[in-house]
Amino acid sequence: MSGPAEFGGISPTMTVLEVIQLHRSTEAVFKALEAETGHCICCEALFDPLEQVARRYRLDLADLKARLEKAASTSRPGE
Numbered sequence: 075m076s077g078p079a080e081f082g083g084i085s086p087t088m089t090v091l092e093v094i095q096l097h098r099s100t101e102a103v104f105k106a107l108e109a110e111t112g113h114c115i116c117c118e119a120l121f122d123p124l125e126q127v128a129r130r131y132r133l134d135l136a137d138l139k140a141r142l143e144k145a146a147s148t149s150r151p152g153e
């Protein structure tokens with residue numbers, strides 16, 4: 075992984091792919107963001123760190139992390 079784990083293993087330096095691999099349930103968050111941003115983040119930014127994704131798509135990084143953490147808390151790692 076790219077950086078130190080924060081908030082249950084998700085850090086701003088992790089890529090979208092790393093987050094999804096760690097917590098499969100977070101894919102739903104990225105799919106929901108497609109409707110908000112008009113872009114498929116999993117298609118266009120799979121290898122980008124969360125902090126870069128937030129900047130690129132004008133998302134609040136703290137809110138993005140909170141949404142991912144909420145989704146991750148509903149599953150075991152890898153699910």
